[in-house]
Every structure is written in C-alpha cells, then in structure tokens.
Amino acid sequence: MKRIVTDAGKPGWHNKRLKKFIGKQFGRLTIVDWDHDVYYTESRVAYWRCKCCCGNEVIVAQSSLTAGLTKSCGCLRHDVAIESHTTHGMSYTRLYRVYKSMCNRCYNPNVKRFKDYGGRGITVCDEWLDKDTGFQAFYNWAIKTGYIEPPRDVKVNDITLDRKDVNGPYSPDNCRWIGMIEQQNNRRDNHIFHIKGERLTISQVYKKYNLSPSYISDRIHYGWCDDAIIYAILHPELGLRMKNGGYVDKDGFTVLIPRS
C-alpha cells in the first residue's frame, strides 16, 4: 500500500514543484531540497529536506509543513506547547487532543493511521485547518453540536468524531459526535425522570424544559446521577458541573443535590 520513490525522474512537474517549494519557509524550517515521495492508495506525499534555524537538518512531509503541524526540527516543540496553551488555554483538554489527532491522521504521515486517512485522500476543511483560527472554529462547532468536555479525571473512549460520508472530509457538514447521538437514542425512552411529581421520558423532559440536543445524554455519559441532572435543569442559574465525583456551582462551591 505504501511505495517509496526516491528518484522523481526530473520531469516537468517535478521541476515546477522544486521551483515552488525550495526556499519556502515554514516556521523555523526552510526547504532546501526534495528528498523522496511516498505513494499511498489515493495520495502522494512529498518529503522535503529542511534546514532549521538552529542548524539541524530534517526530512519532513510536505503535508505536515503546509498543515502547520511541523514548524521546526523539534527544538520548537516546547515553545509551541506554551504558545498554544496561552492563546486558547485549551491544550490540555480532550477536545484539543481530538482536534490534533484529526489533523495528524490527515497530514502527518508519521502517524500510524495516516494511510487510512491522508493516504486515502481524506482532508480537513480549510476553516478547521487554519493555523490561527482553526481550533477555535472546530471548538465552536463542537459546542454547537453538543460536545461537552468531560472532567479531567474521567476517561472517555466511546465518544468519537465521526464522518457521515466516510470518503468525505472533516468539515462541519460531514461530521458528528457518535457516542452522544447513540447514547441519546438508546436512553431516550426507557429512562424515566421524576420531576416535581411528574413521570417523564427523556424526550418529554427535553420538550418541556427546552433543553439543548445532548443536555441529558452527555450528563448521563459523564456519570451524573438523575437527581443532579434534574437539579441542573430546574436551576440553570447555578451553572452546575461535576468535580471530583461531586457537584459544584459556577463559582466552584460545592452543591448538595436534594433527592427529588
């Protein structure tokens, strides 16, 4: 499935790309020469010899350079971690890891799953890939589609970013959160809530309290008890969230959940 070509044969298109890329700068790296090409099922990745500001030479996949995934020989990694932490403050969230691994699967041939994504021509839309605003755009979409960041001490493996059309790109139109939707459908009508003396299915609760699409399923997923979910619905002003297995309000004060 993977074929490495080290002699491009110097036909016209090869000379054209040499002209286009040699001397180009990506962060601390400057392209000095073509090294080789790797052919996958539906895509080809060029590898370029790059010189880093610090003096090191490295060979880097073109897609990693243009997607902004590689900006130095490795000497920058520390700086970038600090920079991205301070720009959006989200570097240590699960959502940011989801975002990075999406970009890596599509543009970084060094990751194992590249052959099934970038290697098959799967891309990330420009809006999400943008080096400066991409993560923010992805974040906005995620929140709008019902993503809730799990508390840091909770392990979540079964909520995944999914593409509706498996041959299509990662884009707002083609993506959805899989665990959440399933969760919602599974739990919707066999889970009964008792609110203020009324017996309601999840669908009825959604309707009655005009909740956002995954309000209940996400909280169930992250281990909230029914009483806490009900309390949060009845007291939205509290901004109730889970912390260390208990519940706190928006100011971080512990909230004791009354039995309903």
Ligand SMILES: [Zn+2]
């Ligand atoms: Zn360097």
